[in-house]
Amino acid sequence: MLWRDIVRIREQSPLVHNITNYVVMNTTANALLAVGASPVMAHAIEEVEAMVGLARALVLNIGTLSGPWIESMLRAGREARRRGIPVVLDPVGSGATALRTATAVRLLEETAPTIVRGNASEIASLAGAQGATKGVDSTRASEATLDAARALAGRWHCVVSISGPVDFIVSESAVLRVENGHPMMPRVTGLGCTASALTGAFAAVNPSPLEAAAHAMALMGIAGELAGELSPGPGSFQVHFLDALYRIGESDVRDRLKLSPA
Amino acid sequence: MLWRDIVRIREQSPLVHNITNYVVMNTTANALLAVGASPVMAHAIEEVEAMVGLARALVLNIGTLSGPWIESMLRAGREARRRGIPVVLDPVGSGATALRTATAVRLLEETAPTIVRGNASEIASLAGAQGATKGVDSTRASEATLDAARALAGRWHCVVSISGPVDFIVSESAVLRVENGHPMMPRVTGLGCTASALTGAFAAVNPSPLEAAAHAMALMGIAGELAGELSPGPGSFQVHFLDALYRIGESDVRDRLKLSPA
Amino acid sequence: MLWRDIVRIREQSPLVHNITNYVVMNTTANALLAVGASPVMAHAIEEVEAMVGLARALVLNIGTLSGPWIESMLRAGREARRRGIPVVLDPVGSGATALRTATAVRLLEETAPTIVRGNASEIASLAGAQGATKGVDSTRASEATLDAARALAGRWHCVVSISGPVDFIVSESAVLRVENGHPMMPRVTGLGCTASALTGAFAAVNPSPLEAAAHAMALMGIAGELAGELSPGPGSFQVHFLDALYRIGESDVRDRLKLSPA
Numbered sequence: 001m002l003w004r005d006i007v008r009i010r011e012q013s014p015l016v017h018n019i020t021n022y023v024v025m026n027t028t029a030n031a032l033l034a035v036g037a038s039p040v041m042a043h044a045i046e047e048v049e050a051m052v053g054l055a056r057a058l059v060l061n062i063g064t065l066s067g068p069w070i071e072s073m074l075r076a077g078r079e080a081r082r083r084g085i086p087v088v089l090d091p092v093g094s095g096a097t098a099l100r101t102a103t104a105v106r107l108l109e110e111t112a113p114t115i116v117r118g119n120a121s122e123i124a125s126l127a128g129a130q131g132a133t134k135g136v137d138s139t140r141a142s143e144a145t146l147d148a149a150r151a152l153a154g155r156w157h158c159v160v161s162i163s164g165p166v167d168f169i170v171s172e173s174a175v176l177r178v179e180n181g182h183p184m185m186p187r188v189t190g191l192g193c194t195a196s197a198l199t200g201a202f203a204a205v206n207p208s209p210l211e212a213a214a215h216a217m218a219l220m221g222i223a224g225e226l227a228g229e230l231s232p233g234p235g236s237f238q239v240h241f242l243d244a245l246y247r248i249g250e251s252d253v254r255d256r257l258k259l260s261p262a
Numbered sequence: 263m264l265w266r267d268i269v270r271i272r273e274q275s276p277l278v279h280n281i282t283n284y285v286v287m288n289t290t291a292n293a294l295l296a297v298g299a300s301p302v303m304a305h306a307i308e309e310v311e312a313m314v315g316l317a318r319a320l321v322l323n324i325g326t327l328s329g330p331w332i333e334s335m336l337r338a339g340r341e342a343r344r345r346g347i348p349v350v351l352d353p354v355g356s357g358a359t360a361l362r363t364a365t366a367v368r369l370l371e372e373t374a375p376t377i378v379r380g381n382a383s384e385i386a387s388l389a390g391a392q393g394a395t396k397g398v399d400s401t402r403a404s405e406a407t408l409d410a411a412r413a414l415a416g417r418w419h420c421v422v423s424i425s426g427p428v429d430f431i432v433s434e435s436a437v438l439r440v441e442n443g444h445p446m447m448p449r450v451t452g453l454g455c456t457a458s459a460l461t462g463a464f465a466a467v468n469p470s471p472l473e474a475a476a477h478a479m480a481l482m483g484i485a486g487e488l489a490g491e492l493s494p495g496p497g498s499f500q501v502h503f504l505d506a507l508y509r510i511g512e513s514d515v516r517d518r519l520k521l522s523p524a
Numbered sequence: 525m526l527w528r529d530i531v532r533i534r535e536q537s538p539l540v541h542n543i544t545n546y547v548v549m550n551t552t553a554n555a556l557l558a559v560g561a562s563p564v565m566a567h568a569i570e571e572v573e574a575m576v577g578l579a580r581a582l583v584l585n586i587g588t589l590s591g592p593w594i595e596s597m598l599r600a601g602r603e604a605r606r607r608g609i610p611v612v613l614d615p616v617g618s619g620a621t622a623l624r625t626a627t628a629v630r631l632l633e634e635t636a637p638t639i640v641r642g643n644a645s646e647i648a649s650l651a652g653a654q655g656a657t658k659g660v661d662s663t664r665a666s667e668a669t670l671d672a673a674r675a676l677a678g679r680w681h682c683v684v685s686i687s688g689p690v691d692f693i694v695s696e697s698a699v700l701r702v703e704n705g706h707p708m709m710p711r712v713t714g715l716g717c718t719a720s721a722l723t724g725a726f727a728a729v730n731p732s733p734l735e736a737a738a739h740a741m742a743l744m745g746i747a748g749e750l751a752g753e754l755s756p757g758p759g760s761f762q763v764h765f766l767d768a769l770y771r772i773g774e775s776d777v778r779d780r781l782k783l784s785p786a
Contacts, residue, residue, distance in 0.1 A: 023549045023565050025285045025326075029451035034496050039451065040355070041285050044328040047361040054358060064549075066568040066592070068328070093564070096578060099571040187770065189553035189563065233767025234558050242497025246449065287547040287588075291713035296758050301713065302617070303547050306590040309623040316620060330590070504759025508711065 002215045003253045005206050010036035014204035017055035018197060019043050019073050021063025021092065024190035027238065028197040034245035035219070037201040043069055048076035056204035058085055059197050060111070062103050063092035070103055077111025086203035086212075089113035090196035095125025108156055114209045116152065117161040117196045117216075120145040127152045146170065146262075161199060161213040163192055167221070168262060169214045175262035176214045180221025182228030184237050191241075195220045214259055222256045223248060264477045265515045267468050272298035276466035279317035280459060281305050281335050283325025283354065286452035289500065290459040296507035297481070299463040305331055310338035318466035320347055321459050322373070324365050325354035332365055339373025348465035348474075351375035352458035357387025370418055376471045378414065379423040379458045379478075382407040389414045408432065408524075423461060423475040425454055429483070430524060431476045437524035438476045442483020444490030446499050453503075457482045476521055484518045485510060526739045527777045529730050534560035538728035541579035542721060543567050543597050545587025545616065548714035551762065552721040558769035559743070561725040567593055572600035580728035582609055583721050584635070586627055587616035594627055601635025610727035610736075613637035614720035619649025632680055638733045640676065641685040641720045641740075644669040651676045670694065670786075685723060685737040687716055691745070692786060693738045699786035700738045704745025706752030708761050715765075719744045738783055746780045747772060 015038045020028060025041055032039040042051040045068065052058055058080040060073045080087045089111070091104035104126055107113065116126070120142065127148030149160040149170035160170045167178040185191050195216060202212035202219075226248070227240035277300045282290060287303050294301035304313045307330065314320055320342040322335045342349045351373070353366035366388055369375065378388070382404065389410030411422040411432035422432045429440040447453050457478060464474035464481075488510070489502035539562045544552060549565050556563035566575045569592065576582055582604040584597045604611045613635070615628035628650055631637065640650070644666065651672030673684040673694035684694045691702040709715050719740060726736035726743075750772070751764035 021565070022284050022546050023553055026288060026451060026550060029285055030496065030500075033449045033451055040358075041283070041326055042355070042359070043326060044361060046329075047359040050359040050361070064565055064567060067570075093566070096564075097566070097571040097574040099568060099574070187557050189550060189557055231767075233770035234554065235763040235766025235770075238554075238766075239497040239501055239763055242500075243493075243495030246495035246497075284546050288550060288713060291547055292758065292762075295711050295713055302620075303545070303588055304617070304621070305588060306623060308591075309621040312621040312623070501759040501763055504762075505755075505757025508757035508759075 002218050002257060003250050005202055005215050006219065006248065008205035009201050012205060013038050014056040014201060015040060015054055016057045016059060016197065016200045016204060017042065017051050017076070018059045018061070019048065019069065019076055020059060020061035020193060023063060024193040027190050028194050030242055031194045031245055032197055032201055034242045035198060035201060043072045045072045045075060048072045049079040052076050052079045052085060053083065055085060057088065057200035059088045059090070059200040060107060061090040061092055061193055061196060062100060063193060065100065065103055073107060074110055077107060081112050086114040086209065087111055088115045088117060088196050088200045088203060090193060091116065091118050091122045091126055092193070094118065094122040101125055112156065113158050114203060115159045115161055115199055115213045117163065117199050117213065119163055119192060123152065123160060123162050124148045146175065159209040159213050161217060163195055163217065167217040169210060169217065171210045174210060176210065177260055177262040178214060178217045178221055179258035180218055180225060180256060182224040184228050184231065184234055185224050187234040188238050191220070218257055218259050222252055225256060226252065264480050264519060265512050267464055267477050268297070268481065268510065270467035271463050274467060275300050276318040276463060277302060277316055278319045278321060278459065278462040278466060279304065279313050279338070280321045280323070281310065281331065281338055282321060282323035282455060285325060286455040289452050290456050292504055293456045293507055294459055294463055296504045297460060297463060305334045307334045307337060310334045311341040314338050314341045314347060315345065317347060319350065319462035321350045321352070321462040322369060323352040323354055323455055323458055324362060325455060327362065327365055335369060336372055339369060343374050348376040348471065349373055350377045350379060350458050350462045350465060352455060353378065353380050353384050353388055354455070356380065356384040363387055374418065375420050376465060377421045377423055377461055377475045379425065379461050379475065381425055381454060385414065385422060385424050386410045408437065421471040421475050423479060425457055425479065429479040431472060431479065433472045436472060438472065439522055439524040440476060440479045440483055441520035442480055442487060442518060444486040446490050446493065446496055447486050449496040450500050453482070480519055480521050484514055487518060488514065526742050526781060527774050529726055529739050530743065530772065532729035533725050536729060537562050538580040538725060539564060539578055540581045540583060540721065540724045540728060541566065541575050541600070542583045542585070543572065543593065543600055544583060544585035544717060547587060548717040551714050552718050554766055555718045555769055556721055556725055558766045559722060559725060567596045569596045569599060572596045573603040576600050576603045576609060577607065579609060581612065581724035583612045583614070583724040584631060585614040585616055585717055585720055586624060587717060589624065589627055597631060598634055601631060605636050610638040610733065611635055612639045612641060612720050612724045612727060614717060615640065615642050615646045615650055616717070618642065618646040625649055636680065637682050638727060639683045639685055639723055639737045641687065641723050641737065643687055643716060647676065647684060647686050648672045670699065683733040683737050685741060687719055687741065691741040693734060693741065695734045698734060700734065701784055701786040702738060702741040702745055703782035704742055704749060704780060706748040708752050708755065708758055709748050711758040712762050742781055742783050746776055749780060750776065
C-alpha cells in the first residue's frame with residue numbers, strides 16, 4: 001500500500017543517510033524533507049560509520065565519484081550491512097567509464113545493496129550486458145534490460161529498480177511495473193537520484209524491498225504528473241514537484257496509481 | 263534597527279566569504295545576492311587567507327565537513343581573527359557524530375567566532391549539555407538550551423544565535439527573542455545555513471554582534487512569513503523566500519518585526 | 525544563425541562534459557538539459573579522459589577550485605585538445621587571488637581553450653591588465669577590457685567572451701556585441717557559469733567559436749528578458765529562466781535578438 005507507506009514516512013520521519021553526488025545534494029535533501037523524511041548528507045571517512053548508526057537507510061550514489069568518496073561509500077555500506085540497515089545503490093553512469101562500472105560492481109560485491117536503482121543502460125552495464133551509456137541519461141527498458149535485471153537480482157539477492165517511461169521493479173521472483181510519470185521528468189537534472197533517495201525513505205519504513213522500491217517509483221511518477229500539469233517548463237516543474245511531494249493526498253494515490261505485476 | 267542594516271547591506275554590498283557545505287552553496291549564495299550582499303565560496307587551503315583579506319565577514323559551516331575542509335576553515339578563521347573580521351560559525355550536526363562535535367569545538371577554540379548560530383541540540387552539544395541530535399533538524403529551544411547558550415557565550419565571549427520556532431540570541435549580558443517565522447521553514451533544506459550566511463552579511467555592516475545576529479534571524483523570519491503566505495509547499499517556498507529577501511521593504515519590517523528582550 | 529544552432533542542440537543533444545564549481549553544478553546541468561543538451565559532471569582524475577572521449581565539448585570552471593580538481597581540469601583539457609574537442613574556460617575569480625590567476629593562466633597555456641568566457645575584471649586580470657576583482661561579480665566592460673580581450677585572443681588564438689550589461693565577443697579579427705539581457709541577472713548566482721556551460725553546447729554544434737560564443741550570450745540574454753518580465757525577484761527569475769530556455773521559439777529569437785558587430 002503506497003499510501004500507508006507515505007503516512008509512515010510522515011509520521012516516523014526516518015533519517016536517511018546519503019553519500020551522493022554534488023549535483024543533486026540540495027534537490028534530494030529537499031525531496032526527502034518534502035515527503036516527510038529527515039535527510040543527512042555526510043561523507044567524511046571519519047564519521048560515516050557513526051552516521052549510518054543513526055540512520056534507518058543508506059543511499060549510495062556515484063554520480064560525481066572520486067577516490068575518497070568511494071572509500072567512504074564502501075565503509076558506510078559495510079557498516080549498514082552489518083547493522084541490517086537497508087542500502088540503496090544508484091550506479092550513476094555505470095557503463096560510461098571504466099571507473100564507474102568498476103566502482104558500482106565493487107559496491108555491489110562489498111556492501112550487498114538491498115535495492116539497486118538505475119536506468120536501463122546502467123543496469124545493463126552492471127549485468128555485464130552490452131552496456132554503453134551516453135552520459136547519464138535514461139534509455140528505454142527493453143526485454144534485454146529485464147533479463148539483465150533478473151540476472152542481477154538473482155546473483156546479488158537484491159531488488160533492481162529500473163526507471164524509464166515505464167519503470168520496472170525486479171526481484172528474484174517477481175516483476176512489477178509502474179506507469180506513472182511525465183515526459184518532462186528527464187529534462188530536470190537529478191530526478192533519477194531523487195528516486196533513489198526516496199527509495200531509501202520507503203525502505204526505512206517497509207521491510208519488503210520490492211514494495212519499497214515500487215512505492216518510491218510510483219510516488220515519483222504521481223508527483224511528476226501533478227507537477228507536469230502545472231509546469232510550462234523544467235524550472236517550474238522542479239518547484240511544483242517538491243510541492244506535490246509535500247501535498248500529495250490519499251485521493252491522488254487512489255485516482256492515479258498505476259502499479260501492476262509486469 | 264533592522265531596516266537600517268538592510269539598507270546598509272544593499273548600499274555597501276559587503277563581500278561575505280563562505281566555507282560551507284555542498285548542500286547549500288547555491289541557495290546561500292542566492293540568499294546573499296538577494297539581500298544585496300556579495301557572496302564568495304572558496305575553500306582551497308592555498309587561497310582562503312587571501313580571500314578572507316578581501317571579505318568583510320567569514321562564515322564557517324561544517325555541514326559536509328572532511329579533513330581538508332577543516333584545515334581550510336581553521337586557517338581562514340585564524341586569519342579573520344587576526345584581521346578583526348567577524349566570523350560566524352554554524353556547527354551543523356554537532357552532537358550527532360564525534361567528528362562534528364570535536365571539529366566545532368576546535369573551531370571555537372582556534373578561531374574565536376564572533377557569533378555561533380545553530381539549533382538547540384547543536385548549541386547544547388557544544389556547551390557540553392546532554393546534546394543528542396537527530397540528523398541536522400532543529401529542536402525546540404528550552405530553558406536548558408538558554409542556559410547552554412549563556413555558558414557558551416560566557417566561555418567564548420561570543421554571541422549565540424539559536425534558531426527554532428522562537429529564535430533566541432544570547433550574549434554574555436543580554437538575551438533577545440525573535441518570533442517571526444513560518445512553519446514551513448524546517449521543510450526546506452538549508453534555511454538554517456542561510457540564516458548563518460545572512461548573519462555574516464549583517465555582521466559586516468553592524469559592529470554589534472548581538473544586533474547583527476538578531477537582525478539576521480528577524481529578516482529570515484519576516485521573509486519566511488511573506489513566502490509562506492504565497493506557497494502551497496516547500497518548492498515554491500524557496501522561490502518566494504528569495505524573492506522576499508530581494509523585495510522586502512521598510513513597511514514589511516515595520517508591520518511584522520517581533521524582536522524583543524527575552 | 526542563433527535559431528539554427530538552438531535547433532541543432534535540441535536535435536543532436538550533444539554531451540557536454542563539465543568540470544565546474546559546487547555552487548552551480550545543479551543549475552548549469554538544468555540549463556543544459558533545458559536547452560536540449562546532455563550534461564555530465566565528472567571530475568575524478570581516473571575518468572576525466574574517458575569522459576572527454578564521450579563528449580562533444582568540455583567546460584572548465586575554476587569557481588571552487590582545489591588541487592585535485594586543477595589536476596583533473598588540466599588532464600581533461602589536454603585530452604580534449606588532443607581530440608579536437610572544443611574547450612570553454614571560465615576563469616571565475618581570476619585576479620581575486622593568486623591561486624585563481626595562476627590556475628587560469630596555466631589552463632590557458634596547457635589546454636589552449638577554444639573560448640574563454642568571463643566578466644571584465646577576470647578577462648583584464650588574465651591579460652595582465654590591472655585586474656582587481658571584488659569577489660566574482662561582473663564589472664562593466666570598458667575600452668581597456670576590449671583591449672585586454674584582443675590581446676588575449678591574439679596571444680592564445682582563442683575567442684574571448686565578456687559578459688556584462690553589454691556582452692562583447694572578441695576574436696583575433698572581429699568583435700561582436702550582444703545587447704540582450706535583464707538587470708536582475710547579476711542577482712542570481714551562477715548565471716555567468718551558466719553562460720559558459722551553454723557556450724559549450726553551442727561550440728558542440730557550431731564550428732565557429734565566434735558564432736558559438738555569441739549565440740550562447742544571445743540566448744542567455746533573450747531567456748533573461750523573457751524570465752525578467754515574469755519575475756518579481758531572483759528566486760522566480762531562476763525558475764522562469766529555465767522555463768524560457770526550454771520554451772524559446774523562433775519568433776522570440778526573431779523579435780528580440782540584438783547581436784551586431786561592435
